[in-house]
Amino acid sequence: MTDSSPVSGDHPKDARDDQTGRFIQQPNGRIRPLSPHLQVWRFHLTMLGSILNRGAAIALSVGALFVVAWIAAASFGPDAYADFVAVMGSPLGLLIWFGLTLAAAYHLTAGIRHMIWDAGSGLTPKSATNLTMVSMVVAIVIALGFWAYLFASGKVTL
Template identity: 60%
Template sequence: MSTSPLPGDASNDPSDHQTGRFVRQPNGRVRPLSPHLQVWRWHVTMLASILVRVTGGALAVGVLLVAIWLMALAFGPDAYAVFTGWMGSPLGLLVWIGLTAALAYHFAGGVRHLIWDAGEGLTPKSANLLSTASIAFAVVVTVAFWAGLFMTGRVVL
């Protein structure tokens, strides 16, 4: 049998507790607050999930930068020179390196989800391994890509 208080019953109202673990909903019901991150211990699959969302947002910004690049290309040599001057600066290169890492990780996270959607890699050990591998993949691809650009002289500081 439920021991939750009736609406208006002030004698047994959990929202009056000093712990702050309860809240009164707009419909009058008293509910416990979600423990969220206070209870859960961080692990690599949580990090991987959060990184997929963050890299998705970063790639949305990256699409805008690519659109600006194409517009600068369409507006002529002067506009293109201004854009390449900004994006060729150390700060611009940092942005491009970050977008490369975001693209590599988002791709790896998508592959990880495809594997999970196929019903494979769902045990905690293999899920942790796939998550760690997707992070490592993004780091290796990003470093290799930009090292190749710098070593061939296509990008200079």
Template identity: 60%
Template sequence: MSNPSGDAADDQTGRFVAQPNGRPRPLSPHLQVWRWHVTMLASILTRITGSALYFATALIVLWLGAMAFGPEAYATFVALAGSPLGLLVWFGLTVSLMYHFAAGVRHLVWDAGAGLTPKSANTASHLSIWFGILASVGFWIALFATGKVTL
């Protein structure tokens, strides 16, 4: 339901409020209200990749546990981690790590008070996303090229 008159005072739903400039704004903004931009995507990706890194930590604990439980457990873990599905999971976690690192650097720059204009914020967001992808692809190409990982 919209506010046809555009006046917050005429709103019968209670979902709009008049801002100091007189324009009506939603009381609680939603995605359909805001115009989508790359900094929104970067913010969402930072949260998703941070959560994925918790999963990566659990996998590392499982790896250490497999080493502690002996050669058979370790061989089972290595077989699962080296399977095509396992490699896909490790690749995704590498993207998460690389992107989250770049996003952290981006936030460090922002916390210093630099790069806060919309254009530079968008550029930094684009760069962090592309860094996460390209650094991960480069890392995995190097792993395959040196024979450290095979299918």
């Protein structure tokens, strides 16, 4: 005797009756959303890593405008360049440059993490979480180390 009632946690609709295309009937008969969304997945560290990687890419795209402005200031002459250096050498400017350094470092480490995953390693939930944590910590260490070197060498001052 088969019971046609939905399994606990299933969407009560029949996938054949779904006109939106958002649900699918799995081979085991359960009705599931076609793609995951917040009602299905719990938040975990690898999700944060993915979000941060996308945010880092956006920050680097915006940061490219600062690099273009730097080159433009240099091409407009010594006065324009001095003005740009004064603004971007201020505490707010240095914070922007530090943020861009952190974004670049995280985008690099997340890219390495993805290459490891693409090679088929580190795909278990625990190892994926650990690898994500390592990529975040290493990015912070790279950024702090780079800026510590800049301040220690006297190339940057407040």
